[in-house]
Amino acid sequence: MKGIPMSDSLSPNRSHLLRGRKSLILLAASALCAVVAACSPVQPSSSGGGAAASPGAGPSSSGLAANYGPTAPPAPGTVKKGGTLTFGLSAQGDALDPTTTGALVNKQIFASMCESLYRLGGDGSINPQLATALPKITDGGKTYTIPLRADAKFADGTPFNAAAMITTWKRDLTDPESGRKSEMGPIASMKAVDDHTVQVKFSSPFAPFSSVLTDRAGIPESPKALKELGYDKFSTHPTCVGPYKFQSQVANTSVTLVKDPNYYDASKVNFDKIIYRIIPDSSVRAQDLKAGSIQVTDSLASTSMASIKSDSSIKVLTAPSMGYASLRINLKGDTPIAKSKLLRQALSLAIDRPTIMKALYGPYATPTCSPISDASPYATKQSQACPAYNVAKAEQLIKQAGVSTPVKITVKTSNTSDSLQFAQALQSSVKAAGFDMKIEPVEFATLLDDMDNHKFEAGILSWSGRPDPDGNLRAEMATNGTGNDSGYSNPQVDKLLDDAVHVTDTAQRAKIYGKMIAILNTDLPYIYLDRSQILVGYKGLSGVFIDPVGVVHLAYAGTTA
Secondary structure, eight states: OEESOEEOSOOSSOOOEEOOBEOOOOSOHHHHHHHSSEEEOSOOOSOOSSOOBOTTOOOOOSOOOOOOSTTSOOOTTSBOSSOEEEEEESSOOSOSOTTTOOBHHHHHHHHHHOOOSEEEOTTSOEEESSBSSOOEEEGGGTEEEEEBOSSOBOTTSOBOOHHHHHHHHHHHHHOTTOSSGGGSOOEEEEEEEETTEEEEEESSOOTTHHHHTTTGGGOOOOHHHHHHHOGGGGGGSOOOSSSEEEEEEETTTEEEEEEOTTSTTGGGOOOSEEEEEEOOOHHHHHHHHHHTSOSEESOOOGGGHHHHTTOTTEEEEEEEOSOEEEEEEOTTSSSHHHHOHHHHHHHHHTOOHHHHHHHHHGGGEEEOSOSSOTTSTTOOTTTTOOOOOOHHHHHHHHHHTTOOSSEEEEEEEESSHHHHHHHHHHHHHHHTTTEEEEEEEEOHHHHHHHHHTTOOSEEEEEEOOOSSHHHHHHHHHSTTOTTOTTOOOOHHHHHHHHHHHTOOOHHHHHHHHHHHHHHHHHHOSEEEEEEEEEEEEEESEESOEEOTTOOEEOTTOEEBO
16 A cells, blocks of 8 residues: 555545555565565455355355455464554544544554444455345345344443444434445335344345445444434444444544453454554654554555565565545636546546556556456446546647646645655646646645535545445445535436446446446546555564455454464
8 A cells, every 4th residue: 555544435524535545665576575574465264254245246155255354363372362452553534433434544443343244355255244144135136134143242231233233324324424325325214123133125226235334334333322422422432343442542643442341252352452553654654563663554665665674573464455546626616627627638648657656656556547446347448448648639638628838736635755755746747748736735634624625626535445336436426425525416427326236237237337437537527546555564463464445454363472
């Protein structure tokens, strides 16, 4: 991962996009594995509960797929019991509330204290977590029936059951600050079939629902805590089901969790405490990892590799990312770039994606013009099409737009060194075509607020990605999407978004998304830039795992004995 704050899921109040800009990676792949003690993909395990399914699909009888780890604790005797794990977190997130947040860094914390109904396997498969099996999908894809664990309790000791799940979903759908509403589809009704079975009916088929429930819409929140704290204060003491529970938070400094004795698998939890220390500077995180003052960091930078290679105990986990970086345009603004899609097309053509990615990130970022990963079953030739860098064509489009050069554009970005270097590379690239790009660095929280309130001309952000394309598109591109920073509205795109979720055939959905992305790459509310690999470093631990969204899972991690 590059080392900048990354977008995750969109929320109206938003501090949502934890940019996750990949750290500068200038080493070849073989060299990277040589300089660290180990380079490994998302770890597979043959153990774990429940059958796996393709992202967004219904139940599968194909057997277990690779699981990323929470169901596969280290072997007895290989780790020590007790102690404190310190995690170097790359940014301060927004409110620590599954309903409202969209920050990837918050998902890092939720992975240890707020389990979901389902979880992503290392291969992007969907696996039961607080559910006991994949949903039973009936009525032509309009009814989902989900069996729940009977042995789970919230951190406050109250039982997790169907009524609690429905209470959370009602909040997700009605809370004015919710970022979940546009993710959850056209829900018509919800009911508790019994204490440990919940059923959701949709007014029309909604294919992505299983995938949606691997994320925050699948996290149950304690009804007792919601009642006592109120929706607006739930983030002050988030109460979920998980191996650890919330203890305290110091703004811009740390979040502390402690082992939860109510957890259904508490005997397999090793640490007494996890402290998430906020360390925005990627080089400082690497230094702290080497020194041992932190044991895990959520991203590594190539500039730190020379230091890291001298420590044979540091290991690096890698995985392809489902996410992407983009240059977002505020279409509500009274600026030339907002008013003219010809200028936006020129700007896209003026960005030399391959050269920038190779120079800054080596083999750990690839150019893209799509929100759908090349590895996705929903990828098609049409959805992955990316016009080549073409200064002459860009100049021609600028003239056609009737705008004189230089075309001035102000781009906001996070004020971290990695973010600024990336912005400067864009600035240099587009200058040749006649764009005068001014870079406006701001604090990350300010950037998110400005995006949310359309107080920007253009801005650089990343999105951590979702296994189902609807999760990468609806909130950001639908006219009423909860994360529509650009103010984009196209009835044809709205219709295609709905068409795509009403069918379950993967090939048919892929064709629809291909048509939609072709429209988006003409209108260009976002100019998609690149897709990165995830790079996570850890030291002296066993049982550390990552998933394709970039979340680090520590449920059963322990200090290596």
